[in-house]
Amino acid sequence: METQRAITIHTIQNGKEHFGEYGTSAHLLDYLSKQTPFTLQAPCGGKGRCGKCRIQILSGTPSPVTDAERALLRPEELAQGIRLACLTRAEGDLSIQLEGSKRPIGNKSFLFPHPLPVDGSLRTLVLELVPPSLEDQRSDHSRLLSALATEALEIPPSLLRELPQVLREGNWRTTLLLQKNRILSLLSGTPLGKTCGVAIDIGTTTVAAYLFDLYTGEHLDSQSELNAQGVFGADVISRIQFSLEGPANLTQLQKKILTQIDGMIHQMARRTGIHQSEICLACMVGNPTMIHLALGLSPRYIAEAPFIPVTTEPLLLPARDLRLSLSAGAIVRVPPAVSAYVGSDILAGVVASGMAKAIQAGSAVPSLLIDIGTNGEIVLAHGDRLVACSTAAGPAFEGAQIACGVGGVAGAIDRVSKAGDELSYTTILESPPLGFCGAGIVDLLALLLDAGIVDETGRMLTREEAAREGHPLAERLISYDEEPAFQLVGAEKSSTGMPILLTQQDVREIQLAKAAIAAGIRTLLKGSGLSFGDIQTLYLAGGFGNYLDPRSAARIGLIPKELGGKIQSVGNAAGMGASLALLSEKTFFLFQQVRERTSYIELSSSAEFQELYVEEMLFPT
């Protein structure tokens, strides 16, 4: 008979505590991600390579420090009990502290200053039913149907479950919210509450949710968090891999994101004093992998040629099926996607930027929309057509795979400038510097190219070489991993206690990423017989676009310099597009109309793209 006592693990994050039983001998990353409600990022997917799944052991008996941890953590850190969760196990009770999951902000240009347009496709119906009696014993369902005699309405089973209470609490008066022949909600009496909806943008890195009044279009609240699936890998590909590794993994990924979204909705409801049953509609956009995972669809064939999603069709799903606690009849609109790597989030940008309406009218002036995230998706509108492609740009511009990279969080360096030989920088929310976000990296790299510290081929001078030339910035060059690195912030000023560096390896990552984007733009233009001069506007979507300095982007060759002056940042265009499709059924249908006029160019099989990619590898001189 086993009488060994179970190991108890105590976890703290942001002052919240959790106690749990460590049943298996799995690593702590596994325990933390499956058994606690907390969020931990694990960009390498728990393979012990990225060094980002840092936890602090406050007390107890962890497994011994591994060599891999010695390589990825500094001795001072190890001395403070910092460990990598994916390489550490519990050998006795433990008390663990997780870094606060910093809430990404970065919705600078998504302020909803005015209510968004609503299209009035919702109808409210107030019914007075005859109360039942021994002489009139019709069931609640039959009673409701006969009061609705002229409408052929479907009552979903989830509503049937609530029916008896709703009818009796309202003393046989009930208010229905209808969309076409669907009952979205059924309330007691004639309630005074609001009728709300929520738009959701599931990004690989960040999930954002926006709460609206469905009748006035008024924006009530937003909530944005790091995608809780981050614990299974930073990018789309590592999450797909994880989903294929075990039979329950897909369900686990689905549960993770749905629980997170439900929690975000819950928080917004609480803050605004709205009851979750007053939320009757949702609209969910995201890249195809995120949408597949949220719907529990296998992304297997997205990852292998010829890259086929299960669905790119628009869907209407009961919120209940996605375990979202909205009104009993609530529906989730899932707008369509273009292909395996161009999703509803991109179409949402096309809608939000106004390109969609121009395409619908057949009169779109040539314009580009670029979303630089883990992938760089690029679409070109022209006349009545949209052409789309997706480049595997990698997550460098999101700060991933960059030594001191961070997302668009408080303390991220988003701007670097030089006056004389003095370097200065700003950070998001003016917090003490934590690392670089994409815009900061682009700024610094542009500046190092101008200063001759990095050359056209991407090679960084060593400190000795720079010193030999008497370069004023020479002393900021250090050696890191036997290669040069440029130190922007010293350990004493950084909030991590470590210097903030741009390494030779970081430059290489950026170089590959920007070449992919630049080559993608040129492939689309060539295919449509257009030149840079024809493009009227280049819309830059995503958090990155908010912060990016167009001159720096042109300097490093991310955006062709001919287009540098035409950049217009559209902020969180995906969230905006989702919100518009939430508030207007017509806009929801607009996604599908645009998608039907879209051609997709598969770059992986395009010889032209390969050639341009190599050409774009150099930095502009």
Added chain:
Amino acid sequence: METQRAITIHTIQNGKEHFGEYGTSAHLLDYLSKQTPFTLQAPCGGKGRCGKCRIQILSGTPSPVTDAERALLRPEELAQGIRLACLTRAEGDLSIQLEGSKRPIGNKSFLFPHPLPVDGSLRTLVLELVPPSLEDQRSDHSRLLSALATEALEIPPSLLRELPQVLREGNWRTTLLLQKNRILSLLSGTPLGKTCGVAIDIGTTTVAAYLFDLYTGEHLDSQSELNAQGVFGADVISRIQFSLEGPANLTQLQKKILTQIDGMIHQMARRTGIHQSEICLACMVGNPTMIHLALGLSPRYIAEAPFIPVTTEPLLLPARDLRLSLSAGAIVRVPPAVSAYVGSDILAGVVASGMAKAIQAGSAVPSLLIDIGTNGEIVLAHGDRLVACSTAAGPAFEGAQIACGVGGVAGAIDRVSKAGDELSYTTILESPPLGFCGAGIVDLLALLLDAGIVDETGRMLTREEAAREGHPLAERLISYDEEPAFQLVGAEKSSTGMPILLTQQDVREIQLAKAAIAAGIRTLLKGSGLSFGDIQTLYLAGGFGNYLDPRSAARIGLIPKELGGKIQSVGNAAGMGASLALLSEKTFFLFQQVRERTSYIELSSSAEFQELYVEEMLFPT
């Protein structure tokens, strides 16, 4: 830190073993019903009154014997470790034996000698899809939709989840089973398997399932079990009470029955070598409470005046919503009900007996259908109308609330006869006698009325009184609970080791029950201005009807003697009706057509009924 070891419980039933952890201090009935897959009947709902939740402790440490158990169990039984599960807790590890849950048989007249009629509303569609390529990257969903171009088909999310595998395994050939614009199943290639459906009849006591080939109408297999909800009470009212006692109880009841049904389907599939994904359709009937519990709808207002069900409407539900593992798109047809106490099971009888078609044609000759179970439901067809009522007859005819009563199981005494002064009896399947089923009780009571042992008022002679008269059966009278009882079988011959008795109290139960039914029949006839002579046929539905001797029924006044010669047993009419509605959509619609022509008479508020009830209380002389 608690280091107390959990208690392990070992349970055996029918040779199957189960080990579980006894986490709470709940009684064993609670543990056995929630944590083991076994079935235990608890007619009093675990209140320690019925004495039927018997278990045998083989070894270990149970809680001490209670006074209530001493009252309900004999010393020899206690000595053998027999205990009542609802009054016993575990104080240490236990090994428990449960009586085999005898599978009720009793489908004597439900043999499906010939295939049932099918109406060809199902369509099979074989599609050859163009395989995807880098030049044709449409999603699986889009590819399927465009191959179906001319049909406006809805693909439920459960099917989307299977889509990628199904299409690839069939090498882009797929076979769809359609009903109207619903895809019931989607299979790889052109499979050779069968297309099956399952009809389910959820009785309060017994659940029966029937497997059919949907194309040929051939009956493939049946399975019948005691309703696993029995552990929460024998009758509708005690289950409703249980559902209201705690917030999770309704879910628990729902889970119990759905898990049982899924298990029954699983067993039939295994026996017939059919894959569960080949079962694409189901049809589920039952009394309104059973249907509410299976759908997770609260039966609260069924139990209190004015007796209003949540729904009596026909429903089409995804099998997935009811956690039945059929094909991904499978649909469950739930035929409509009449009222809180006249359900789809009764309408199924009306359909199976042929009364429904006659009503539809407007030419029904006056005929009655009676289903005597926990309630006695009675319907009268006449012309184009049906009139229905339900009497709270109680479960006496199902053997519940009868001292030695059992259901229609092997060993149940179903026939008692008298030749001279010799009594003889037969049992179901000729097994050693276990107790009385309803038909046996009626036979014996008829015989005791004839013999003058029970008089018109229901009073049973004491042994002394009978002996004084020199009655030849006097020695069979004993004293039980200070009242007379008639012993049919001695302890030495009975399979329980205890004599099989009909007690004075049993006679009272039967007396109340038969009065309710007889008064119900007369109320219906009066309301329609008909007399006994007008009735052409009296259909007797339910297992009881199979075994009942019409003469005995007339003798005790259960059926008016004028109708004694017009009885026709229709066996498991509910199962037959469900099967017909499974195989034919037209028949499914027929339920609704009949229901629209049905009037319901609420007996609880009928002064007429009350009067007739008192009149019928006496036994015929």
